[in-house]
Amino acid sequence: MGGGPLYEVYFMNILITGCAGFIGYHLSKYLLDNTNHNIYGIDSINNYYDVKIKNKRILILKKNRRFKFYKFNLCNKSSLNNNFKRNNYRIVINLAAQAGVRHSIKHPDEYFDSNLKAFYNIINLSRIYNIKHFIYASSSSVYGDLKKFPLKENNRTDSPLSFYAATKKCNEIIAYSYSNIYKLQCTGLRFFTVYGPFGRPDMALYKFVKNIHSNKYIDMNNNGKHVRDWTYIDDVVVQISKIINLKLPKNSKTPHNIFNIGSNNPKSLKYFLKIIEKNLNKKALIKYKRFQIGDVYKTHADNQKIIKYLKKEYYTSIEKGVREYIAWYKDFYG
Ligand SMILES: NC(=O)c1ccc[n+]([C@@H]2O[C@H](COP(=O)([O-])OP(=O)(O)OC[C@H]3O[C@@H](n4cnc5c(N)ncnc54)[C@H](O)[C@@H]3O)[C@@H](O)[C@H]2O)c1
Numbered sequence: 077m078g079g080g081p082l083y084e085v086y087f088m089n090i091l092i093t094g095c096a097g098f099i100g101y102h103l104s105k106y107l108l109d110n111t112n113h114n115i116y117g118i119d120s121i122n123n124y125y126d127v128k129i130k131n132k133r134i135l136i137l138k139k140n141r142r143f144k145f146y147k148f149n150l151c152n153k154s155s156l157n158n159n160f161k162r163n164n165y166r167i168v169i170n171l172a173a174q175a176g177v178r179h180s181i182k183h184p185d186e187y188f189d190s191n192l193k194a195f196y197n198i199i200n201l202s203r204i205y206n207i208k209h210f211i212y213a214s215s216s217s218v219y220g221d222l223k224k225f226p227l228k229e230n231n232r233t234d235s236p237l238s239f240y241a242a243t244k245k246c247n248e249i250i251a252y253s254y255s256n257i258y259k260l261q262c263t264g265l266r267f268f269t270v271y272g273p274f275g276r277p278d279m280a281l282y283k284f285v286k287n288i289h290s291n292k293y294i295d296m297n298n299n300g301k302h303v304r305d306w307t308y309i310d311d312v313v314v315q316i317s318k319i320i321n322l323k324l325p326k327n328s329k330t331p332h333n334i335f336n337i338g339s340n341n342p343k344s345l346k347y348f349l350k351i352i353e354k355n356l357n358k359k360a361l362i363k364y365k366r367f368q369i370g371d372v373y374k375t376h377a378d379n380q381k382i383i384k385y386l387k388k389e390y391y392t393s394i395e396k397g398v399r400e401y402i403a404w405y406k407d408f409y410g
Contacts, residue, residue: 087112090320091165093150093198094172095119096130098276099213099267099312101137103169106313108140115142116163118156119172120149124179124186125277133274150194160205167320168202170195170212173243176278177217177370180240191243199250203258210260211319214248216268216305216338216375217241225342226378229266229334238370248334255332262331263319268338268377272309272397273404280345281398284352285405288360298367300346303374305338308392308400312337318386338377339391351398 090107094100095117104115117137121130137143148155150172174180174190195212202210219227220235236242251262271281287294315337324331353359367373383389392400 087114088166089114089116089164090167090169091116091118091163092169092171093118094170094213095137095145096121096134097171097175098274099270099309100171101133101274102272102309103171103313103316104137104143106310106317108137108143110317113142114144115140116144116146116159116165118146118148118150118159121147122174122190124174124176129274129277150197151189153197156197156201160201165205166208168198168207168210169316169320170198170210173213175240175276177238177240178368179278180238181370184239187239187243191240192246195243195247195250199254199260199262203254203260208261209320209322210251210254210262211316212247212251212262212264213244214264214266214334215241215244216266216336216377217372218245218248218266219372219375221372223374225374225376226340227336227376228378229336229381237372240370252330252332256330259331261324262333263322264332264334265316265319265337266334266377267312268305268307268336268375270307270309270312270337271401273401274408275309275401280348281352281401284349284360285356285402288352288356288358289405291361293361293363294349295365296345296349296362297365298345298371298373299364300344300349300362301373302345302371303342303376304345304348305340305342305375305377306348306394306397307337307339307377308397311339311389311391315382315386315389322385335382335385336377336379337382338375338379340377340379341391341394342374342376343394348394348398351395352402355399355402
């Protein structure tokens with residue numbers, strides 16, 4: 077794990093939504109293992125992908141007595157209000173959302189509920205209960221098809237290519253307004269293709285490894301020409317753990333910040349596949365697919381802003397990241 081442990085001398089009650097999800101699980105685990113904070117997790121455990129993976133993640137987190145789990149949908153305002161009332165949170169990290177660009181084409185309702193309605197419920201309660209820092213997941217997809225790389229936080233983000241991206245952009249705008257009106261400190265994180273152990277089954281790495289392993293064809297979207305800024309999960313959670321303590325200047329008029337969370341090391345899908353094949357010591361059977369509507373051709377994060385704020389950052393190489401993932405996969409699935 078890059079960055080080393082955080083030896084906190086104090087503890088806070090931190091709420092992490094989406095704690096049964098990929099990033100939420102890793103962040104909860106990292107904070108439980110490396111700090112004294114109490115971690116409270118909420119997740120509806122929806123069936124967007126195999127719930128066995130989500131339940132397994134929760135089972136691991138529950139081994140730590142400082143973790144408390146609540147299963148309900150964030151759209152349920154009264155459950156959420158009771159939860160806030162009971163737990164005296166200081167920090168809220170909202171990672172729950174309906175993820176996935178392609179799924180949003182056929183299922184926009186799910187995005188409206190989890191990414192807009194639920195987002196409003198949680199940011200509004202964060203204001204009412206005087207949360208010190210509201211941190212939320214945005215996405216690299218807000219950059220649409222901008223072609224000037226690397227993508228910087230202050231670039232134009234008004235042309236999302238999918239409804240998923242549109243909901244993430246809305247989150248940023250809502251958070252900005254809450255910072256401006258209520259002085260709620262908010263930080264938006266634009267994640268760039270996060271991958272690693274326990275990763276999401278709807279993402280390329282999981283599908284590729286699973287199918288190559290069982291001699292099935294893999295779908296190679298856009299003929300493998302997509303370029304992504306693959307970002308390793310351990311680096312992401314170390315950065316979020318530092319962002320929790322980030323203080324903006326006291327007199328900051330609008331205490332809102334946005335960071336790219338990306339490795340600044342873009343590589344094509346084809347290259348990514350090559351590393352997987354090398355690690356599995358097996359060639360993939362490939363079905364080449366055309367470009368899919370809603371997708372972006374390339375992502376590439378400028379990560380200078382976060383490096384400046386957090387001083388020095390460590391980024392895991394794709395070679396090491398994929399190796400770690402495959403070791404986990406073999407262990408998990410036998
Ligand atoms: N993984 C990535 O590469 C990536 C990239 C960009 C942005 N993001 C964003 O980061 C966040 C975390 O992503 P992830 O990869 O861990 O996704 P994930 O799907 O693994 O986790 C999201 C979790 O939120 C829960 N959830 C969804 N709607 C809910 C609701 N209404 N109430 C309660 N729980 C709900 C789901 O059950 C799930 O466990 C999401 O906001 C996602 O949009 C992720």
